[in-house]
Amino acid sequence: MASITHCTNFICKLPIPPSISTHPKFLPLHSLRPSLPNFHTKSKIHSHRLHKRVFITKATAAPPSGAEAAKKKDERVQRVHSIEEFDEALQSAKDKLVVVEYATSDDSESIEIYPFLVDLSRTCNDVKFLLVMGDESEKTRELCKREKVDKVPHFTFYKSKEKIHEEEAIAPDTLVGDVLYYGDNHSAVVQLHNREDVEKLIEDHKVDHKLIVLDVGLKHCGPCVKVYPTVIKLSRQMSDTVVFARMNGDENDSCMQFLKDMEVIQVPTFLFIRDGKIDGRYVGSGKGELIGEILRYQGVRVTY
Missing domain, CATH: 3.40.30.10 (Glutaredoxin)
Incomplete structure (x- = not known):
């Protein structure tokens, strides 16, 4: 072609x-x-940001700074801790759009973008949002390795368990546009x-x-x-x-x-x-x- x-x-x-x-x-x-x-x-949106971080090797259970406060206000962003939980989340979403953010606990861009993910989760009821902390444990690192994610912040979009789109280090307005474009079933x-x-x-x-x-x-x-x-x-x-x-x-x-x-x-x-x-x-x-x-x-x- x-x-x-x-x-x-x-x-x-x-x-x-x-x-x-x-x-x-x-x-x-x-x-x-x-x-x-x-x-x-295979053309894709070009990122507005150029600096990305490689996953760190230490394990920590701490979420991004500021993300925990947002998480307390809204529990619609599901935290997954292993390959098994990830696969189960995709299975349960059926044909809904699933948006996954891969982050690390000390990455400034991950910290900055997460609140926008939470805001989207409040308004887009037909979309499922997941958060994977790549430096949380050996299990999350195995998940990132399987999904071929080695830099953060990284976003992947799934429908019916199929990966349909992915972005690295995107700006909030691009994230919003992507979610509307790939998950718009309510307009x-x-x-x-x-x-x-x-x-x-x-x-x-x-x-x-x-x-x-x-x-x-x-x-x-x-x-x-x-x-x-x-x-x-x-x-x-x-x-x-x-x-x-x-x-x-x-x-x-x-x-x-x-x-x-x-x-x-x-x-x-x-x-x-x-x-x-x-x-x-x-x-x-x-x-x-x-x-x-x-x-x-x-x-x-x-x-x-």
């Missing part, structure tokens, strides 16, 4: 075959033709998993003539993650007139085929659909530009 050639803070660019125009026509869904090769991306954004889901959504809104804003992205696309909190916020504010939906093109073959049919060559791409036809599209992660485009397709005059 071909891979994404370049990923910036604005878009992830996909290979463009010679037969594809960089400005594809906006056509009814049924008339678009497959024209892009399959692709896969007004409709999650689409195949072409049939898209067709049903379009059919459901032919009667009310609502504008459908379809966010097309990839699992590990940094700009897609960056703009998604804005999509969630807009879905709540504009629920009376606009339907927001999302699809990750690399989720399965059906989603990948949909990207081909829609001639999506860069992500995130937002398709504006009304009455079964694509009225237009916006490519990029600019929050202001996205809002402006949505308003424009709603018939609101927008000046830049």
